[in-house]
Amino acid sequence: xxxxxxxxxxxxxxxxxxxxxxxxxxxxxxxxxxxxxxxxxxxxxxxxxxxxxxxxxxxxxxxxxxxxxxxxxxxxxxxxxxxxxxxxxxxxxxxxxxxxxxxxxxxxxxxxxxxxxxxxxxxxxxxxxxxx
Amino acid sequence: xxxxxxxxxxxxxxxxxxxxxxxxxxxxxxxxxxxxxxxxxxxxxxxxxxxxxxxxxxxxxxxxxxxxxxxxxxxxxxxxxxxxxxxxxxxxxxxxxxxxxxxxxxxxxxxxxxxxxxxxxxxxxxxxxxxxxxxxxxxxxxxxxxxxxxxxxxxxxxxxxxxxxxxxxxxxxxxxxxxxxxxxxxxxxxxxxxxxxxxxxxxxxxxxxxxxxxxxxxxxxxxxxxxxxxxxxxxxxxxxxxxxxxxxxxxxxxxxxxxxxxxxxxxxxxxxxxxxxxxxxxxxxxxxxxxxxxxxxxxxxxxxxxxxxxxxxxxxxxxxxxxxxxxxxxxxxxxxxxxxxxxxxxxxxxxxxxxxxxxxxxxxxxxxxxxxxxxxxxxxxxxxxxxx
Numbered sequence: 001x002x003x004x005x006x007x008x009x010x011x012x013x014x015x016x017x018x019x020x021x022x023x024x025x026x027x028x029x030x031x032x033x034x035x036x037x038x039x040x041x042x043x044x045x046x047x048x049x050x051x052x053x054x055x056x057x058x059x060x061x062x063x064x065x066x067x068x069x070x071x072x073x074x075x076x077x078x079x080x081x082x083x084x085x086x087x088x089x090x091x092x093x094x095x096x097x098x099x100x101x102x103x104x105x106x107x108x109x110x111x112x113x114x115x116x117x118x119x120x121x122x123x124x125x126x127x128x129x130x131x132x
Numbered sequence: 133x134x135x136x137x138x139x140x141x142x143x144x145x146x147x148x149x150x151x152x153x154x155x156x157x158x159x160x161x162x163x164x165x166x167x168x169x170x171x172x173x174x175x176x177x178x179x180x181x182x183x184x185x186x187x188x189x190x191x192x193x194x195x196x197x198x199x200x201x202x203x204x205x206x207x208x209x210x211x212x213x214x215x216x217x218x219x220x221x222x223x224x225x226x227x228x229x230x231x232x233x234x235x236x237x238x239x240x241x242x243x244x245x246x247x248x249x250x251x252x253x254x255x256x257x258x259x260x261x262x263x264x265x266x267x268x269x270x271x272x273x274x275x276x277x278x279x280x281x282x283x284x285x286x287x288x289x290x291x292x293x294x295x296x297x298x299x300x301x302x303x304x305x306x307x308x309x310x311x312x313x314x315x316x317x318x319x320x321x322x323x324x325x326x327x328x329x330x331x332x333x334x335x336x337x338x339x340x341x342x343x344x345x346x347x348x349x350x351x352x353x354x355x356x357x358x359x360x361x362x363x364x365x366x367x368x369x370x371x372x373x374x375x376x377x378x379x380x381x382x383x384x385x386x387x388x389x390x391x392x393x394x395x396x397x398x399x400x401x402x403x404x405x406x407x408x409x410x411x412x413x414x415x416x417x418x419x420x421x422x423x424x425x426x427x428x429x430x431x432x433x434x435x436x437x438x439x440x441x442x443x444x445x446x447x448x449x450x451x452x453x454x455x456x457x458x459x460x461x462x463x464x465x466x467x468x469x470x471x472x473x474x475x476x477x478x479x480x481x482x483x484x485x486x487x488x489x490x491x492x493x494x495x496x497x498x499x500x501x502x503x504x505x506x507x508x509x510x511x512x513x514x515x516x517x518x519x520x
Binding site for chain 2: 006008043055085086100104106118120123126127128129
C-alpha cells in the first residue's frame with residue numbers, strides 16, 4: 001500500500017466525520033454530541049497523543065478519543081488541558097518519543113500517564129538545540 | 133478557468149496596479165513615506181536595510197528590491213535613494229526600465245534635502261499614477277497565477293484545518309498548471325525527511341536538506357534552545373510543544389504535489405517554473421511576505437489559528453482561520469473560517485472550494501480584509517549577516 005502523505009493522513013482523519021455525515025443525518029447529531037463530550041483527535045494510528053478540541057478540560061473529565069477510522073475510546077483526563085493541547089493516550093516512560101501525525105515531535109522528559117497533559121513541561125524538542 | 137488582472141509588458145498578470153515607492157535604503161524611508169501619504173494609488177516598501185552590511189547582504193537587498201519592482205502587482209516605480217547607500221539603486225532603475233515598466237528615481241542628497249525631495253517625489257509619483265491608473269483588467273488563464281502560501285500565529289488547529297484548506301487549493305492550482313510557492317524553512321525542521329520524498333530530483337532533496345541545516349545552524353549559533361523563538365510563546369499557548377510539531381503541521385499546507393525546486397530568498401520565479409516550489413525564507417511575517425512578493429506572487433493564502441492580521445503593501449493576503457473561537461473573535465481580520473472543519477460543519481473540500489473562489493475573486497480585484505483596513509506594512513528583507 002502506498003504510504004500516505006501527511007496531508008492525506010490529516011485529511012482522511014478529519015474526513016471520518018464527513019463520511020459518516022453521508023451515511024445519515026442522525027450521525028451528525030452523534031458527532032456534535034460527542035464534540036460537547038470533549039473530543040480528542042488522534043491523527044495517525046502510531047500516535048501516542050491526541051489533540052483536544054474542547055474548551056477547559058478539567059481533571060476527571062471523560063474525553064472521547066477518535067482516530068481516523070472513526071474508532072473511539074474514552075479516556076479520563078488526569079490534568080487540566082486547554083483547547084488544542086495534547087493528551088497522552090498511552091502510558092509513557094522517560095525518553096520515549098512523543099508521536100503525533102505518525103512522526104516524532106519530541107522526547108518525554110518524565111514518566112507520563114495515559115490521560116495526562118503532554119506539553120513543554122514534559123516534552124523536550126530535539127532540534128534547534130544550541131544549548132546541548 | 134480565468135481571473136481578471138493587469139497585463140504587464142513582460143506578459144505577467146498583476147492582481148493590483150500600484151505605483152511602488154521604493155526606498156533604496158532605510159535612511160530614505162521618511163521621504164518615501166511623505167510621498168506615499170500624499171499620492172493616492174501608491175504603496176511604499178518601507179524596509180530597514182541597505183547600508184553598512186556585508187556585500188552578500190547588500191546584493192540580497194538590491195535583488196529583492198529589484199524583484200519587488202518587477203512584480204506584476206506593481207505598475208510603475210519611484211525609487212527614493214539617499215545617495216551614499218550600499219545598495220545598487222542604478223541597477224534597480226535600469227532593470228525596471230528594461231522590463232518596460234514606467235520608473236523614476238530621486239536622490240535626496242542630490243536634490244538638496246528632504247523637503248525638495250518630497251516635492252519632486254510627489255510630482256513624479258502623481259505623474260506615474262496618472263499614467264497607469266486607466267489600465268483595464270483583462271481575462272487571464274488561471275495558469276498565470278503565482279500563489280504564495282504561509283501559516284502564522286499558528287495553533288493546534290492550523291495543521292488540522294486551515295493548512296489542509298491551503299493544501300487543497302495548492303494541489304488544485306498545480307493541477308491547473310499554475311505556480312505555488314511555500315517557504316518558512318525554519319518550519320521544515322523535524323519534517324524535512326517527509327518533504328524530500330516529494331523532491332523531483334536528488335539535487336532538489338539535497339537543497340531541502342541544505343537550507344534546513346543552514347537555518348538550524350544559524351538558530352543554534354547563539355548557543356541556546358530555540359524554543360520560545362520557534363515555536364513562539366503564542367504557538368506554545370496554542371498547544372504546539374516543539375518545532376518538530378509545528379513543522380509537521382506547517383508542511384500540510386504544501387499539499388501533495390512534487391516539489392520542483394528550491395528558490396533563493398530574493399529570487400524571482402520564471403514564467404516556465406510551474407508547479408510547487410520552495411522558497412528559502414524564515415517564518416517571521418515581514419521577511420517571508422517580502423520574499424514571496426519578490427518571487428512574483430500576485431496573492432498569498434495565509435493560515436492562522438491565533439489570529440495574524442497583517443499583510444503586505446502590494447500583495448493581497450487572504451487569511452484562513454482554523455480556530456473557530458479566533459474567527460468569531462477577530463472576524464474583521466479573517467477572510468475565511470476553516471474552524472468549521474474541526475466542528476464538522478463543513479469538509480476540507482467545501483472550505484477548500486470557498487478558498488479557491490475567494491482567491492479568484494481577490495486576484496480579480498476584491499480587497500482582502502487586511503487591504504480594506506490598511507493593515508499592510510508587514511515588510512522587511514531577510515538578512516544573513518550582521519549590521520556593521
